[in-house]
Amino acid sequence: MRPSAASAALAAALAFGSFTLGAQKAAVPDIWGVWMGMAGVTDGDPRFRNTPYPAAPDFTDWGAAESKRLASSITPGECNPWAPVTFMGGSGLFPIQILQGPNLIVMHHEAITQPRRIYTDGRPHPPAEDLLPSFLGHSTGRWEGDTLVVDTVGTNGRARPLNGYISGAVNSGVDNAVRLPSSEQLHVVERIRLVGGGQYLEDVIAVEDPKVYRTPWSVKRYWQRRPDIDVQEYACADNSRRDAEGQNPGAPR
Amino acid sequence: MKLSSLCLAVLLIAAQPAFAHHSFANFDLTKEITLVGTVKEVQFKNPHVWLQVMVPDGKGGQTEWSIEAGAPGMLIRTGWKPSTLKGGDKVTVVTHPARSGEPNGSLIRVTIPDGRTLGPGGPPAALKTDG
Numbered sequence: 001m002r003p004s005a006a007s008a009a010l011a012a013a014l015a016f017g018s019f020t021l022g023a024q025k026a027a028v029p030d031i032w033g034v035w036m037g038m039a040g041v042t043d044g045d046p047r048f049r050n051t052p053y054p055a056a057p058d059f060t061d062w063g064a065a066e067s068k069r070l071a072s073s074i075t076p077g078e079c080n081p082w083a084p085v086t087f088m089g090g091s092g093l094f095p096i097q098i099l100q101g102p103n104l105i106v107m108h109h110e111a112i113t114q115p116r117r118i119y120t121d122g123r124p125h126p127p128a129e130d131l132l133p134s135f136l137g138h139s140t141g142r143w144e145g146d147t148l149v150v151d152t153v154g155t156n157g158r159a160r161p162l163n164g165y166i167s168g169a170v171n172s173g174v175d176n177a178v179r180l181p182s183s184e185q186l187h188v189v190e191r192i193r194l195v196g197g198g199q200y201l202e203d204v205i206a207v208e209d210p211k212v213y214r215t216p217w218s219v220k221r222y223w224q225r226r227p228d229i230d231v232q233e234y235a236c237a238d239n240s241r242r243d244a245e246g247q248n249p250g251a252p253r
Numbered sequence: 254m255k256l257s258s259l260c261l262a263v264l265l266i267a268a269q270p271a272f273a274h275h276s277f278a279n280f281d282l283t284k285e286i287t288l289v290g291t292v293k294e295v296q297f298k299n300p301h302v303w304l305q306v307m308v309p310d311g312k313g314g315q316t317e318w319s320i321e322a323g324a325p326g327m328l329i330r331t332g333w334k335p336s337t338l339k340g341g342d343k344v345t346v347v348t349h350p351a352r353s354g355e356p357n358g359s360l361i362r363v364t365i366p367d368g369r370t371l372g373p374g375g376p377p378a379a380l381k382t383d384g
Contacts, residue, residue, distance in 0.1 A: 079300070093327055093374075110326050232326030239298035241319075 028143045029194050032100045034231060035201055035223035037090015048200045048222040050090065053163040053180055063181060063212035070161050070179035079236035081112040081135035083159035083182050084152045088190065088203050090221050091164060097231045105141060105148070110231045118150050125153050133184055135159050150190040157183040162207065183211040199225045280321075280349040280359040288318055288358075292342040297325055297335045302374075304338065304360070306346055320348055322360040323374025331374050342366050 041050045059067060087096075087109050094110040103121035118141040125131065125138050133156035141150045161179040191204040201223040208216035290308035304320040322328060325335070338344065344365055348358030360373040 093323070095326075111324070229330055232324075232329060234299050234324060234326065236300045238300070239296055239303070240300055241303065241321075 028148075029146055029198075030100065031098050031105070031148070031192070031194065031201060034095050034097050034226050034229055036095045036226045036229065037092055038222045038224060039090070039092020043092060044222075044224070045196070045200075048196055048202070048224075050222055051220045053177075053219055054217045055178060057178065057180060057213055057217060058215035060210070060212060060214055062183075063209075066181040066183075066212065067161075067179045070181055079240065080159060081114055082109070082164070083155055083162055083186065084116065084136050084139065084188055085162040085182070085186075085205055085207055086160060086164045087112070087116055087136065088205060088221055089162070089164050089219070090223055094234075095226060095229055095231050096223065108231055110234050113234060113236070118148075120148075125151070128153075133157075137186065137188075146193050148190075148192040150188075150192060152188040152190070153186070155182060155184060155186045157181075157186070157211075181212050182207075182209055185209050185211040195222075201225070279351055279353065279357070281352050282349050282359070284350055285347055285361060286350050286358070288320075288346045288348065290315075290318065290344065290346070292338050292340055292344055293317060294340055295335075295338050297328075300324055302328055302333075304344075304346070304363070306344060308356075316356050318346070318348075318356040318358060320346055320358045320360050320363075327374030328371075332369070332371050333374070337371070338363075338365055 038044045038048065038050055041052045043049070057063070087107070096110070097108045099106045099108070103119070105118040105120055107116040107118070109116070112135075114136065116136050116139065118139040120141045120143070122142070123140060125140060131138060131154035133154060135156060135158065137152045138154040139150050139152040141148050143149075159182060162182050163177065163180045186207070186209040188208075189206045191206075193202055194200070195202045203221045203223070204218060205221060206216060206218040207213070288306060288308045290306040292304060293307050294305040296303040296305070302322040302325055304318075304322065306318045306320060307315045308318050310316045329335075342365065344363050346358070346363045347361040349361060351357040362370050362372050364370045
């Protein structure tokens with residue numbers, strides 16, 4: 001290719017690139033910022049209220065056994081990261097920070113150290129045999145009008161329950177909710193959009209995991225825009241004074 | 254008025270021992286005890302903040318209590334700063350004691366030298382919405 005032709009091609013590519021970038025910027029909602037999950041199912045504005053996790057999920061035999069295992073005093077590792085459903089579930093305790101670029105959205109959750117990356121550049125998931133199983137899985141996103149549709153696969157099934165409940169808490173008598181496990185077959189489709197004049201983020205989370213549940217289920221979770229707070233570091237293992245199972249706080253150290 | 258809102262806030266926080274990180278099953282959440290003592294050390298670290306408090310044992314000696322609160326980020330969002338308490342500060346701690354009988358507890362609230370009472374970092378009060 002002659003230099004002039006190459007330059008012309010480059011110029012065309014740049015022009016096309018900036019055109020699509022500009023068009024995308026203008027078209028998609030701005031979800032950049034710090035967000036705090038609404039706690040529970042009774043907190044805050046009733047228009048933006050979390051729906052509850054299923055209390056009696058349609059478990060497979062494996063799922064029922066795994067749910068019981070997670071409710072024992074043996075935890076799935078107190079510093080293990082969360083699964084994507086738990087990540088987006090909110091608790092009212094920890095914020096997330098969303099960084100939004102044209103081809104990638106990154107979410108930082110205060111309570112786990114690794115970022116959640118949602119690729120919005122049009123790429124597909126890797127083929128199943130090349131998916132490296134991970135706690136958060138592989139997420140792709142596309143905008144459908146005002147809604148970000150996020151598809152996640154490739155989880156490792158070793159995260160704590162999807163409803164965030166901590167194993168062992170059942171022994172305290174204050175938390176006997178059924179534990180909602182996940183496996184490497186977890187497939188999550190989220191529909192995320194701004195509501196309430198842009199002050200809330202709504203995430204409709206549809207969960208299917210045929211190894212655990214005979215029937216898919218979904219929850220709706222809300223996050224409130226909080227420009228007044230910062231996301232802090234959360235290095236879980238820094239000063240953990242418990243044993244490997246999250247029990248028995250040790251002597252002073 | 255202010256005091257009663259504070260008390261209510263404290264009660265609400267105490268009613269939600271949901272720290273999300275790990276189990277608080279080691280603590281008897283049906284029991285509350287009050288400790289009056291002196292701060293030895295504050296470990297304002299992840300995953301949870303610990304207060305080391307020296308409490309007279311009634312026999313002329315002192316017992317070192319380990320009091321567990323929420324994560325540093327949670328505390329910072331509910332009125333705490335890393336500098337809020339330091340060694341030598343006199344405090345009154347209300348805590349759920351360990352089931353084991355060891356001198357450990359889960360923080361319900363602590364009254365600090367400037368008279369304020371702070372919680373374990375529970376959910377912040379819902380902001381007024383404009384949407």
